[in-house]
Amino acid sequence: MRLVEALISALLVAGLYATMSYGLALIYGVMKIINLANAGVMMLAAFTTFFLWQSFGLDPLVSVLVVAPLFFVVGALIEVVFVRRVLNEKPVVSLLLLFGILLVMQAGASLFLGGDVRSVRPVYVQEVIRLGDVVIAYNRLLVFVAGVIILIGLELFLRRTFLGRAIRALAQDRDACRLAGIDVRRVSMIAFGLGTALAGAAGALLTAVFPFDPVTPYGTLQLKSFTIIVLGGLESIPGIAVAAFVLAVAENLTVTISKPQLENLVSFVLLVVVLVVMPGGLAAIIRRRRIA
Amino acid sequence: MTALLARFPKRALLIGQIGLVFAVAIAIALIPVIDERSFNLQRITFFLLWYAILASSWNMIGGYAGQISFGHAAFLGMGAYVTGILWSQLKWDPLLTLPAAGLVAALYAVLVGAPTLRLRGPYFAIATIGVGEATRLFFVNFDDIFGVTLTKGVTGISLPTYDPVTVHYATVVVFVLVMLTTMWIRAGRFGLGLFAINMDRDAAETAGVPTARLQVFALAASAFFAATAGSLYAARQQFLDPASMFGFDKSIALVLMPVVGGLGTVWGPVFGAVLYSSVQDRISSIVNNPYLPALIYGVLLVVIVMFEPLGIAGLLGRGTKYARALLMPKDGDE
Numbered sequence: 200m201r202l203v204e205a206l207i208s209a210l211l212v213a214g215l216y217a218t219m220s221y222g223l224a225l226i227y228g229v230m231k232i233i234n235l236a237n238a239g240v241m242m243l244a245a246f247t248t249f250f251l252w253q254s255f256g257l258d259p260l261v262s263v264l265v266v267a268p269l270f271f272v273v274g275a276l277i278e279v280v281f282v283r284r285v286l287n288e289k290p291v292v293s294l295l296l297l298f299g300i301l302l303v304m305q306a307g308a309s310l311f312l313g314g315d316v317r318s319v320r321p322v323y324v325q326e327v328i329r330l331g332d333v334v335i336a337y338n339r340l341l342v343f344v345a346g347v348i349i350l351i352g353l354e355l356f357l358r359r360t361f362l363g364r365a366i367r368a369l370a371q372d373r374d375a376c377r378l379a380g381i382d383v384r385r386v387s388m389i390a391f392g393l394g395t396a397l398a399g400a401a402g403a404l405l406t407a408v409f410p411f412d413p414v415t416p417y418g419t420l421q422l423k424s425f426t427i428i429v430l431g432g433l434e435s436i437p438g439i440a441v442a443a444f445v446l447a448v449a450e451n452l453t454v455t456i457s458k459p460q461l462e463n464l465v466s467f468v469l470l471v472v473v474l475v476v477m478p479g480g481l482a483a484i485i486r487r488r489r490i491a
Numbered sequence: 492m493t494a495l496l497a498r499f500p501k502r503a504l505l506i507g508q509i510g511l512v513f514a515v516a517i518a519i520a521l522i523p524v525i526d527e528r529s530f531n532l533q534r535i536t537f538f539l540l541w542y543a544i545l546a547s548s549w550n551m552i553g554g555y556a557g558q559i560s561f562g563h564a565a566f567l568g569m570g571a572y573v574t575g576i577l578w579s580q581l582k583w584d585p586l587l588t589l590p591a592a593g594l595v596a597a598l599y600a601v602l603v604g605a606p607t608l609r610l611r612g613p614y615f616a617i618a619t620i621g622v623g624e625a626t627r628l629f630f631v632n633f634d635d636i637f638g639v640t641l642t643k644g645v646t647g648i649s650l651p652t653y654d655p656v657t658v659h660y661a662t663v664v665v666f667v668l669v670m671l672t673t674m675w676i677r678a679g680r681f682g683l684g685l686f687a688i689n690m691d692r693d694a695a696e697t698a699g700v701p702t703a704r705l706q707v708f709a710l711a712a713s714a715f716f717a718a719t720a721g722s723l724y725a726a727r728q729q730f731l732d733p734a735s736m737f738g739f740d741k742s743i744a745l746v747l748m749p750v751v752g753g754l755g756t757v758w759g760p761v762f763g764a765v766l767y768s769s770v771q772d773r774i775s776s777i778v779n780n781p782y783l784p785a786l787i788y789g790v791l792l793v794v795i796v797m798f799e800p801l802g803i804a805g806l807l808g809r810g811t812k813y814a815r816a817l818l819m820p821k822d823g824d825e
Contacts, residue, residue: 227613232613233613233616233617281793281797284797285796285797288800289557289689289690290557290613291553291557291559291689291754292796292800294559294613294616295559295746295750295792295796296792296793296796296797298559298561298746298792299789299790299791299792299793299796300789300793301789302743302785302786302788302789302792303786303789303790303793304789305785305789306782306783306785306786306788306789307782307786307789309782309785310780310782310783310786314782418624418739419624421620422620422621422624425617425620425621426621429614429617458632458635460628460631460632460635461628461632463624463625463628464625464628464629466621467621467622467624467625468625470617470618470621471603471606471618471621474606474607474610474614474618475606478610478614
């Protein structure tokens with residue numbers, strides 16, 4: 200029974216993990232840069248959610264509807280003002296640039312908003328659902344459902360709309376897109392905004408589950424999302440969903456079997472193992488199967 | 492700057508640079524000789540050289556090869572802990588542990604670098620974020636994992652006392668070694684290979700550069716020197732804890748100094764270290780808020796990356812060009 204409970208709780212966490220990682224993967228796919236500022240965006244979104252809850256009593260799940268569009272604009276601005284200018288430089292440059300932006304976000308939040316630990320506690324935060332012997336935290340279930348809805352919505356957008364297809368095309372071949380008459384700069388801006396909006400949505404959802412301050416838990420979450428996108432194969436949606444689940448299960452088992460302090464070592468060990476054993480990630484394996 | 496320097500024969504230039512290194516080293520080495528009681532100046536110059544060693548070591552992989560390490564504090568802390576354990580447990584002289592600390596960290600670097608540097612893409616940078624965090628966790632939980640009392644978790648270990656003046660001299664020696672190494676890399680085939688990788692990995696590979704191997708070498712050398720800096724810190728402060736060695740602020744400083752000073756240049760990291768250590772030294776007396784400097788560092792990083800990728804070294808180069816253009820207008824435009 201404990202195993203079932205562990206698997207269910209891993210699945211619920213995986214929904215959140217997938218949401219926060221997908222923004223990274225989307226931006227990497229389209230622009231081939233690693234958005235180190237992802238963690239900073241999640242943190243700022245969490246603060247926005249916190250203030251919305253404090254001032255207007257807005258539920259974190261509802262505030263996603265406000266926070267995501269807001270951070271779409273933030274992301275688009277970051278792309279236009281900073282990222283666009285260094286896109287043709289060596290990869291080092293964009294990494295350092297986004298690292299600098301992350302520092303500014305973290306230090307700025309600590310300086311102006313204070314380093315205290317905050318938490319959003321909606322009325323249902325203590326409630327649980329019992330299915331026989333299995334106990335599920337209500338807030339985690341809600342957050343999982345919200346995450347899944349967001350990812351399905353995104354998938355439909357990427358597959359069914361012209362703009363979504365343009366974004367996917369850009370991820371495949373930038374030059375060919377230019378030849379086909381796609382406005383590469385505009386679509387890049389939208390993709391970066393979309394990735395940032397996803398990070399924002401994940402940040403808002405996180406507040407319903409974890410307490411936060413300007414730095415924690417975003418550093419470890421950042422590492423987790425990197426592990427997930429590397430494991431998932433950097434650009435594949437199903438790969439990322441599976442990878443998020445694999446990581447959540449591995450963490451859950453470590454905590455149950457061994458020591459809770461080692462939870463964060465799991466993502467790192469998994470990262471290194473993946474890099475050594477299957478650099479292409481799960482997506483490469485899935486692809487190989489399909490061809491064979 | 493390069494155009495100006497190109498006028499001098501390469502060897503004369505190299506000798507001049509080596510002379511400069513020794514001049515700085517001798518000046519700083521003489522401080523305790525001239526005034527035994529100049530404790531404050533000794534502390535300031537120790538940290539100046541210490542940061543310069545760290546920044547130059549980071550530059551070997553981050554600047555020359557263009558592989559950014561966000562977790563370099565892992566190597567620094569590992570060196571510090573190797574020294575701490577060999578010194579307090581096995582009673583080695585702390586300065587004799589320097590090579591051992593360096594070798595352990597270099598070996599660790601090879602383990603990290605071999606799988607990640609072989610791949611194209613941002614895998615190394617991603618992995619280093621994990622390496623930094625995992626190494627910190629490993630040393631925090633070291634006693635728990637192995638059932639011993641060695642690192643004492645987050646409380647840290649107190650070490651025996653040691654003569655700070657001896658550490659001062661040792662730091663000068665390591666500084667000279669790191670500068671000679673980085674000049675040697677910059678001037679020779681090794682550095683040429685690394686620069687080629689940084690510019691275009693495919694082209695470098697086609698030209699027969701063993702890209703993966705060179706990068707792993709560069710990382711190992713970088714980790715070696717970062718670890719010796721950790722050892723020097725342990726010998727000087729006689730106290731070690733995970734927060735001061737593996738802290739994310741250390742990893743940030745390591746990225747910041749070479750970038751601000753001048754990525755991939757010999758003297759840039761030293762400029763960055765001078766700036767950073769003097770700011771760090773004054774900061775607590777001016778503002779008692781640690782976030783303000785962090786905010787400024789972040790802004791500085793963004794501005795430099797966007798406008799002057801060669802940092803202070805680039806600005807100086809511009810300066811001489813401008814000065815030259817001012818004095819000899821015809822010579823200025825090339």
